[in-house]
Amino acid sequence: MNEQKPIKVILVLGLFSFLSALSGSSTSLAIPKIALSLEISSGLATWVLQSGLITTTIFLVAFGHMGDLLSKNFIFFSGGIAFTIGSAITGIAPTFSLIIIGRIIQAFGSSMIMANSMGIVSDYFPDKKRAQALSYISMFISAGSISGPAAGGFIMSVSSWRWIYLINVPLMIAVLIFGHHALPIPKVSIKQLKSATQGANWMGQGLFTAGIIIFFLSGAIFQSRSNWLIGLITLVVGGALTIYSFYQDDVANLPWISPKILHNRPYLVSIMALLLVMLVNSVSNILLPFYFQSYGLMTPFQSGLLIMLQSLVMLVLSPFAGYLADRVNRQLMTIIGLVILTVSQIGYLLYPAGMNLTRIIIPIVINGIGMAFFLSPNNALTMGLVDKSLTGIAGSLNSFSRTIGMTIGISFGSSILFALLPNVDQITPALGETFLSAFRGVFYVAIAISSLASIMVFVRYLRAKKTA
Incomplete structure (x- = not known):
């Protein structure tokens, strides 16, 4: 590999990830405008966000598997094309139904990008440089998350919300052209595609899809507070189906996930810890606006600036954390990151x-430090625990854990808050200590979860030392 190649690979992966993160964070901001523009309820408009999140989660594993069978570069690049088409459809769609279709196609592309980006890094960077390379990708994602609300707010202040999606089209085309020159994209024939998918475990994929959709629906039921029993039943059924789909895949003739992955205990600890970390982090992201705006009467702009500090700290510290992770014990660094994260929840x-x-x-900044010191070492550690031929599926499972953790945190963080506030529809300063007690109650749960993740990685560290 020539000296310029690693830089080009990082730029391609980073720019794809940046635009995907930018679109996701802008969508949240656009929901009220979409509701007004289409004359639909705010609750219905949230499905513009939820449909994308569900689609991404459902297809991450499948596209990681396809990347290992065909070509990670091909699947990744195809994802960029799908993302561009989906953005165009969403931006020009005259009806809500077509907007949802556009968002599904866009998310389809995002899942192809996310499922293979870590695998591509593993292909192009040796283990001793992998953490730093992955930290640069995290920088692009953080930059996209930071820029989304600001860019989206500016676009909607001078034009229609539709330009939040339409602006992706020329930008992604430019990145696709650059990516075509930077990454070798092999030609994949229809025959090869049929061969890769023929006999695949479609029953397992169907069970997984049904489980994820039902699981997400339980969050919507809890948030509506219409029937807690139905919500609980839906949660249990969705979770059970999702878990069973992994068991069913493990015993299938042609599984999506290699048994070597599912029986790799250190790897499973890494992705489970990531899921718990993203869950905890998303709880604060969904609860802090209630504290700042509804209870503290800050403006959305002031609230956004405060919440943005976490991503800003991660943006600054991620390269340093990646540099350290390539030179010191990665398992030890993940423990340090989790301890710092737990302190932030306190x-x-x-x-x-x-x-x-x-x-x-102070807690927001500490949260950013903890996330930076956990994510880069954990990502590099995760990819170093699997055979190189399985980096596609390993990376996609890592992205799946990240996505499902975020989703659970967002859905159930707010659900727990309102469960602790019975008969309260709107949070106001008048609630006083009642709100603060509920707010703190959620963070007691977050502390317990982050402590559990700390114990998991600490036990793994001790076992690794014994076998060393």
């Missing part, structure tokens, strides 16, 4: 009744 637990900026900002 900080949220101690949020004051008044808007004391110092006490508010």
